[in-house]
Amino acid sequence: MPKLTRIRFLIAVLAFTCSITAMAQETYRLKLAETWGPNSPILGETTRNMAAMAEKMSAGRLQIRIDSSNKHKAPFGIFEMVKAGQYDMGHTASYYYKGLIPNAMYFTTVPFGMIAPEQYAWFYYGDGMALMEKVYRPHGLLSFPGGNTGNQMGGWFREQINSLEDLQGLKMRTPGFAGEVMAELGVAVTNIPPGELYTALERGTIDALEWVGPALDFQMGFHQIAEYYYSGWQEPGAEVQFLINEKTWAKLPEDLQEILRVSMRTAAYDMYAQSTHLSGEAWARMKQDYPEVSHETFPPEVIDALRTATRKLLAEAAEEDPLAKEIISSQAAYLEQVRQWTNISDRAYLNTVSPETGD
């Protein structure tokens, strides 16, 4: 080769190598829509934790912009927006979409179901992830656990519940599947927008309501106007959800897919730890500021009736749809086995080390 040609060849090789490297260094900008409002504690911190990890681990190659509900105006339309490709990702709760896809319900939490550590075991080492894929793949979506609130409380009541009789005609805000179960027991179930809940409870428009747990209930102020705080049965380990459009997923290089998967997984686990932390703090503060607030558990006859109604509704759902049956059966079988372990470990420990008190 003559000298100038050789030089041109060298330039071409260098330019090619650099462009390959540049491709690997391409920046991917994803948009995520979350159900939550701006600056939402715990839930909104989870999406930001995830995005920060992804950006830092990718040296800026993976950037995730988060839109809260004030921006996209569709807090319960995340599933549809991500499916349509309007957003690449979402952070929401699977059971919000049971109207559209009934089988989505089981991947958040189920009454009388698993607590958080049991449910993570089912998701990652049992059949949970595979079953969730069966539900979401047909919609062109991938779904991942998105953070656990911990065991949710049964709600704030202005009067004690001592019998099934006390539930007849009781006006209570409790949405979703738990509301259906409560209705079976004669409760007058209503739904009221979050912003009006405090006033509704204060004025007696409702007699009781169920929200989340101390960490998120605290800022709502219910402990200032209702004395009885009941332990839950309806959402023993509510896991929210990350959704990704599978076309977005497919266009990411393998390293960024793994960065995204691991960022979501860690942010989800972190949310459970943060919920535990803040629930401890908030419950201590509620009791200190309002000593008349009292922890209660539902009497056995109420629990038994709630369980019977839950089983009836689940059996009906299982009969209507083979995939529902597969999911419900998997969860029931897994729970039966893992709960035996929980009972001889954490439950036995908690009961033996402080037998004198249940609260």
Add this chain to the structure above:
Amino acid sequence: MPKLTRIRFLIAVLAFTCSITAMAQETYRLKLAETWGPNSPILGETTRNMAAMAEKMSAGRLQIRIDSSNKHKAPFGIFEMVKAGQYDMGHTASYYYKGLIPNAMYFTTVPFGMIAPEQYAWFYYGDGMALMEKVYRPHGLLSFPGGNTGNQMGGWFREQINSLEDLQGLKMRTPGFAGEVMAELGVAVTNIPPGELYTALERGTIDALEWVGPALDFQMGFHQIAEYYYSGWQEPGAEVQFLINEKTWAKLPEDLQEILRVSMRTAAYDMYAQSTHLSGEAWARMKQDYPEVSHETFPPEVIDALRTATRKLLAEAAEEDPLAKEIISSQAAYLEQVRQWTNISDRAYLNTVSPETGD
């Protein structure tokens, strides 16, 4: 510039750009020593899970070679080897090193202390990480949570324990701090190498032993020769540990530091989920294969005496060293608050939904 000079300048610019990119693409090879033997279930899977995430997220730029104890021959020398820079990283348990640094003990688990979700909350949202840094920084080491076994069982006993009297002179294998507590109650505490434990229990050289929980006890076969499996008090949430030499840490670029931090964090959480899963499976199988195996809890007078002895030993440790006092006080205060939340959530739920059975 004349043409040839311009071309040479262009080549220089391209070559410089490519070499910068190549630097950012440099491969870092770290060596990790683990306490565990080769193919160790759960524990050994945790280091491999971590290394695989790190490699995949970094597109091969971060490679971690894992040496098991058959290779480095120093299962309980991980701390020293990583401190000396002989290895970049380690996977071990902090409390193994209490002989060298007494304050290392508190970062694994403490008798009558926190269960796993409470302890993760303390590490990541309470003072846990900052206190662990105070203990490890002076040794040029960073320490991170490395995976939780879940609540460990109190051990396998050939006879039931119905009173404090039954513990007098009982020959039991139970190492570490729990052994010291047991000794206060009159137990003849011995340590026996793992490989000889089965025979020692079978032949009556010892009357009882404590190992981990169903998932790891199963392969040891203790359920074939001892009938009574007691719930624990001594290691309510044993968290193993990743160690890193801070010089290794400092030479990693920021993105690889974050990839390493997040890989360790996720692998640790995953280990807790896997332990939960495998414990459920193993306990079900033990009961099926050996129906005479019976779950037991220590009577209140034994629990009370164990707690009193634990408090006495912790108080002595706190008096001897200001940092020990700071750690013990932080854990005690955190536990007091977070346990109130655990009691009204998971504990109340577990007790109300299945009141009929403790196992």
